[in-house]
Amino acid sequence: MPQFEQVSVFASLGFWSVVSFILLLVLLAKFAFPPILAMLEARENKITGDIRGAEDLKAEAEKLKRDFEAQLKTAHEKASTIVQLASEEARKIQEKTLDETQAKCRQMQKETEHEIQTSRNQILSEIRGYVSALTITSAEKILKRVLTEDDKKRLVDESIDEVVKSLEKQA
């Protein structure tokens, strides 16, 4: 094999390959590797930072979500309480209004009854006056005589009573 037989090239191959390797090592180590390694590290740091940032944001978002849920729950509870209170208040107002209305109605009924009674009494009194005058006039004409005051009163009262009774019967 030429690789074993050509002894004359051994020194040349060994020397130049080592020198060339060292040269390549120096060139790559100085100009090529550092910027690429720095870029890889920068990207790694960026990705790590981004992931960490995303995790922080996620944690923050979860915390906010929990806070919002808690606030929402509180708001629901408050709303329920407010609705309950409003219902209670409305019920009380309704009851109060009903009571007042009923009381007012009763009062109005009483007043009306009283007015009716007063009017009735007044009417009856007026009727009594008219009837007494009419009766006296009629009786004077029938009897052609003058009645004493006692007779007048007795006759009037009897007549009125009869009229009142007949009116009450009719009512």
Place this chain on the structure above:
Amino acid sequence: MSQENPLHHFELEPIVPIEVMGIDLSLNKAIFAMWGGMAIVFILFMLVVKGGLKTIPGKMQSIAEIFMEFIKGMVGEFIGKEGMKYFPFVATLFFFIMCCNLIGLIPGSYTITSQLVVTGTFATIIFIMTLIIGFAKHGAHFLSILVPPGVPKIMIPVMIPIEIISMLARPLSLSVRLFANMTAGHTVLAVLFGLVLSAPGWISWMPFGFTIVINGLEIAIALIQAYIFTTLTCVYIGDVIKLH
């Protein structure tokens, strides 16, 4: 005739004769091919770096970063935390062997790694380097690498020679593996190409087809051998740093 001897293309003739203190340091085809491969690697790296490294990489930058990440992972895995200071050496070794292996696949070029003296020189340098690292880090305690942990004391006199042989076999296996793979691949290619030229026209397509297939295989072997050589270098450095 190259068709008659498939090993003919491994022969080297001086192109630029140089002699220093009686030592022949003539430049030949293998050295020019090696420089060509190195120049391509360096220029490609410079194109990536001078083109501006971006956070979102382009195609060239992605390829360079994949190789760098790959070697970084290898260094971290086999050497450990201290490994990054050896990264330039390991990465250069990988790219050097890879470019030397691949440049030889160009017809008319030469694979310098098919020379045992070259692979042997590198393997020896790596072996000596591991010894220096071991002694520098652990002092005399480094010799404990010759006694595997858990070995009974009575076995130590037997184990030490075995471990010494094992240590010495490392550079030998490292150099022969790369040299043999490169030589074998190129010899097979030379044989097949000889068949293409010597076979009758109606059947010559068959060895030619095989040449293409083997050439594709050789590209993979070129990359795999560079990976194996570099990985074993990392393993040897890792061994002397960790001591078992």
